[in-house]
Amino acid sequence: MVVGEHMFARILLMEAEDFEELCGFEPTGKTRRQLEAALERCGRLTSLVAAKKYAVLAALSALDDEGVRPADANRTKTRESQRASVRATKTAAQLVSMPGLRGALEKGEISPEHAEAAAAAAARVSPAAADSALTRLATQLPADRFAKKAGEWAGQNEDDHEAATRQEKARCERQGRVWRKNNGRIGVHGEFDPVAGDPLLKAFEAEMDRLYREDGGRDADPATRRTYAQRGADALSNLITPTGTEGARPRRPHPRYVSHLRIDLGRCAVDDPSGVAAFVDGTPIPQPVLERIACESAFVGAVYGTDGAILWQGRSVRLATDDQWNALIDRDGGCRHCGADPTRCRAHHITPWAPPARGPTDIDHLVLVCDHGHHLIHDQGWRVILDEAGGFQIVPP
Numbered sequence: 001m002v003v004g005e006h007m008f009a010r011i012l013l014m015e016a017e018d019f020e021e022l023c024g025f026e027p028t029g030k031t032r033r034q035l036e037a038a039l040e041r042c043g044r045l046t047s048l049v050a051a052k053k054y055a056v057l058a059a060l061s062a063l064d065d066e067g068v069r070p071a072d073a074n075r076t077k078t079r080e081s082q083r084a085s086v087r088a089t090k091t092a093a094q095l096v097s098m099p100g101l102r103g104a105l106e107k108g109e110i111s112p113e114h115a116e117a118a119a120a121a122a123a124r125v126s127p128a129a130a131d132s133a134l135t136r137l138a139t140q141l142p143a144d145r146f147a148k149k150a151g152e153w154a155g156q157n158e159d160d161h162e163a164a165t166r167q168e169k170a171r172c173e174r175q176g177r178v179w180r181k182n183n184g185r186i187g188v189h190g191e192f193d194p195v196a197g198d199p200l201l202k203a204f205e206a207e208m209d210r211l212y213r214e215d216g217g218r219d220a221d222p223a224t225r226r227t228y229a230q231r232g233a234d235a236l237s238n239l240i241t242p243t244g245t246e247g248a249r250p251r252r253p254h255p256r257y258v259s260h261l262r263i264d265l266g267r268c269a270v271d272d273p274s275g276v277a278a279f280v281d282g283t284p285i286p287q288p289v290l291e292r293i294a295c296e297s298a299f300v301g302a303v304y305g306t307d308g309a310i311l312w313q314g315r316s317v318r319l320a321t322d323d324q325w326n327a328l329i330d331r332d333g334g335c336r337h338c339g340a341d342p343t344r345c346r347a348h349h350i351t352p353w354a355p356p357a358r359g360p361t362d363i364d365h366l367v368l369v370c371d372h373g374h375h376l377i378h379d380q381g382w383r384v385i386l387d388e389a390g391g392f393q394i395v396p397p
Contacts, residue, residue: 021041045108046111046112047106047110047112048108054091060073061092071085090120091119095127098118098128098130100132101115101131110138114146117146117150120150121153124162125154129157133157134146134150151281152333153282155283155284156278160286160287167286171196173191175189175191176189176191202343208231208235215231260342324361324363328363328368332391336373336391337369337376337394338372342368344371345368349366350392
């Protein structure tokens with residue numbers, strides 16, 4: 001038995017008592033504390049089982065017996081979907097060379113979702129580098145936020161040639177079609193590379209937001225307001241054709257609906273591979289694409305204040321300005337609770353603006369949160385704190 005198997009055996013013995021207790025656990029009539037403790041046991045055991053499954057899949061992949069592919073075997077034996085089976089096999093292949101992440105998973109310190117996100121980042125850079133850079137971060141963040149951070153890390157550390165190759169592959173695989181179905185309906189389908197698709201996505205989200213407000217927002221009559229799917233269809237129609245928008249006054253879009261990039265000035269002036277050029281979610285922008293964008297687009301800087309833009313307003317203004325929104329999107333990247341896209345976020349005052357707190361509308365007193373995170377803060381007593389890395393986190397009371 002190898003060292004890793006000894007460690008796993010010890011962990012399994014430690015969890016045996018928890019497993020037996022969980023099997024006999026009846027949720028009905030239990031207190032909140034007891035139910036939450038049961039959830040914690042479920043999480044630890046789920047991680048433990050996932051760690052063993054990844055080890056089994058890796059061992060299957062190493063066999064040279066021309067048997068059934070590991071992903072197909074997983075689908076047959078565990079009844080998971082083909083997509084989940086392929087994803088698990090890819091994760092298993094990377095974790096073989098990631099002892100830190102693998103150990104954290106075995107101990108229940110991270111979830112299988114953390115492992116999948118870390119493995120995806122490792123596939124773009126290297127397992128050793130990802131293991132060193134991401135293990136500690138994975139134990140500190142929930143899986144959704146960690147996935148965004150892992151993607152950003154991969155984008156910043158991926159070889160520029162590899163990033164350019166992936167971008168070109170995505171561009172070559174772009175597709176779009178509009179067709180008439182047998183029932184007379186019109187179908188629309190399209191897929192775009194990240195650089196070409198991001199402005200389209202932002203335009204669609206901006207139009208969805210406009211239609212939502214046109215319907216009355218939260219106060220809309222449920223009997224007459226459009227469903228999300230119906231708004232999506234109307235938004236596409238309005239973007240593709242002038243129908244429904246003729247006569248509408250053009251207006252400057254909110255920063256939430258503008259493509260945001262992080263670009264070192266050196267990358268614009270010279271081909272400096274050490275400089276950062278990426279979307280705020282970490283998707284890298286290869287040098288040839290960056291040069292094309294620089295010729296065609298206007299850049300909005302991520303450093304503000306020297307040109308007169310006001311980022312610290314005190315209590316003179318309640319709502320965040322567009323300049324502050326630009327800075328918040330660059331700093332936070334999305335919701336600090338769940339990682340939701342900035343289009344779904346609000347600029348939340350860490351210290352409430354209203355009396356008696358009278359917090360200022362300053363950039364270091366604002367944080368991006370989605371509606372759910374906003375509800376947790378205002379109605380459930382959750383708090384905004386600074387983590388060890390100097391970033392904001394939303395934690396329960």
